[in-house]
Amino acid sequence: MEASKEILDTGLRGVTIAHTRISDVDGAAGKLIYRGYLVKELAENATFEEVAYLLLYERLPKKDKLEAFEAQIAEERSIPSEVISALQSLPPNSPPMDILQSAVPMLATCDPDIKDQTKEASCRMAIRLIAKIATIVAAWDRIRNGKPPIDPDPELSHAANFLYMLTGDVPDDEVSSFFDAGLVLHAEHSFNASTFAAREVASTRAHMYAAISAAIGSLSGELHGGANVRVMEMLTKIGSPEAVEPFVNDILDSGGKIFGLGHAVYKTDDPRARILAPMSKIMGQRIGETKWYEMSEILEKKGKEAFKKRKGSDIYANVDFYSASLYYAMGIPLDLFTPIFAISRIAGWTAHVIEEQFAGAAPKPVLYRPESEYVGDYCGAEECTFVPMENR
Numbered sequence: 219m220e221a222s223k224e225i226l227d228t229g230l231r232g233v234t235i236a237h238t239r240i241s242d243v244d245g246a247a248g249k250l251i252y253r254g255y256l257v258k259e260l261a262e263n264a265t266f267e268e269v270a271y272l273l274l275y276e277r278l279p280k281k282d283k284l285e286a287f288e289a290q291i292a293e294e295r296s297i298p299s300e301v302i303s304a305l306q307s308l309p310p311n312s313p314p315m316d317i318l319q320s321a322v323p324m325l326a327t328c329d330p331d332i333k334d335q336t337k338e339a340s341c342r343m344a345i346r347l348i349a350k351i352a353t354i355v356a357a358w359d360r361i362r363n364g365k366p367p368i369d370p371d372p373e374l375s376h377a378a379n380f381l382y383m384l385t386g387d388v389p390d391d392e393v394s395s396f397f398d399a400g401l402v403l404h405a406e407h408s409f410n411a412s413t414f415a416a417r418e419v420a421s422t423r424a425h426m427y428a429a430i431s432a433a434i435g436s437l438s439g440e441l442h443g444g445a446n447v448r449v450m451e452m453l454t455k456i457g458s459p460e461a462v463e464p465f466v467n468d469i470l471d472s473g474g475k476i477f478g479l480g481h482a483v484y485k486t487d488d489p490r491a492r493i494l495a496p497m498s499k500i501m502g503q504r505i506g507e508t509k510w511y512e513m514s515e516i517l518e519k520k521g522k523e524a525f526k527k528r529k530g531s532d533i534y535a536n537v538d539f540y541s542a543s544l545y546y547a548m549g550i551p552l553d554l555f556t557p558i559f560a561i562s563r564i565a566g567w568t569a570h571v572i573e574e575q576f577a578g579a580a581p582k583p584v585l586y587r588p589e590s591e592y593v594g595d596y597c598g599a600e601e602c603t604f605v606p607m608e609n610r
């Protein structure tokens with residue numbers, strides 16, 4: 219064993235491992251910035267397509283550039299018939315995140331740019347992924363319910379298109395704009411677990427689709443993108459506003475988690491939660507069912523108070539907390555909440571893969587290769603004598 223070295227069993231918290239120009243999360247101030255712009259301003263003023271362009275090409279697009287980008291996305295939305303056939307052959311009860319994670323490498327097999335290692339080719343692959351992931355999620359929901367997939371409509375925005383391909387109905391402007399704002403808010407978040415997974419795979423010079431497939435696997439976990447589903451499951455389990463406080467006490471006393479609260483970086487309000495909360499309230503009012511929003515509000519308040527009492531520190535609602543009741547009020551099935559996160563985060567992931575591949579932020583990136591301290595020797599020594607099968 220080597221001489222002692224510093225070991226960080228902290229999930230790399232507080233360790234800065236790369237330069238980036240894509241985004242910044244200021245956890246103390248509760249600020250999230252995409253390429254210099256506050257996410258709040260982007261959510262209020264820009265569409266998802268505009269934000270995806272900003273993340274990929276580093277600047278907000280002028281009108282003609284945005285129109286060309288939207289046209290490219292519209293052109294790339296359809297998915298190859300081979301992928302549709304593969305989806306149709308899979309068990310209908312397969313989790314949508316598993317379907318999405320396995321469909322992405324299938325897209326690689328149909329991508330004409332897959333062997334082209336230029337930045338232009340990577341951008342084209344990024345646009346295809348941004349366009350197609352939403353189609354795959356909607357198509358899978360139709361297929362598993364025994365319905366034919368719906369072709370995308372080139373006249374609709376990315377947000378409206380997804381809801382249309384899912385349900386067959388074109389959403390009205392308010393629903394479409396709420397969904398669009400949700401996509402903007404989830405599009406990027408610096409070196410979170412899934413983005414790090416994508417960058418780590420890209421650092422090996424594996425292609426864009428390999429990196430994105432890894433990111434989707436990472437996002438599926440309940441401590442990351444899977445938390446929005448767990449929030450809604452928790453709310454339905456609690457059932458009524460009166461039951462929130464006892465639930466909070468029980469869960470904290472038993473060492474469990476209140477999903478949607480807490481964040482590895484934010485130590486104050488997550489700006490995204492504060493934008494999603496009023497949208498959740500309005501969506502609840504629109505469908506005549508405000509219970510889930512009201513319970514969320516009480517859960518946030520009671521959860522914060524009880525956490526402070528037990529741990530002496532503050533805890534805040536994160537992005538998953540109010541997106542859960544927002545999507546629920548839109549009638550979206552629970553197990554599509556995390557795939558919807560991926561429909562949005564694909565913009566940030568692909569921007570990070572391109573930065574990793576083409577050294578967008580100096581100095582040049584290298585292959586990620588952390589070290590570990592070996593502590594698990596079976597025989598009590600660093601090297602064990604091999605034991606033949608008959609003597610074990």
Ligand SMILES: CC(C)(COP(=O)(O)OP(=O)(O)OC[C@H]1O[C@@H](n2cnc3c(N)ncnc32)[C@H](O)[C@@H]1OP(=O)(O)O)[C@@H](O)C(=O)NCCC(=O)NCCS
Nearest residue numbers: 440441442445474475476477478479480481482536537538
């Ligand atoms: C996101 C998360 C992993 C960040 O964690 P973190 O800031 O690194 O803090 P830790 O996980 O180390 O937790 C610190 C302490 O607070 C507790 N804690 C953190 N979040 C909690 C929550 N939501 N509910 C209950 N307890 C929580 C932990 O159990 C831990 O307690 P301990 O010191 O007694 O072991 C954590 O807050 C969490 O699990 N939240 C719920 C899942 C979620 O919403 N994830 C989506 C994130 S966007």
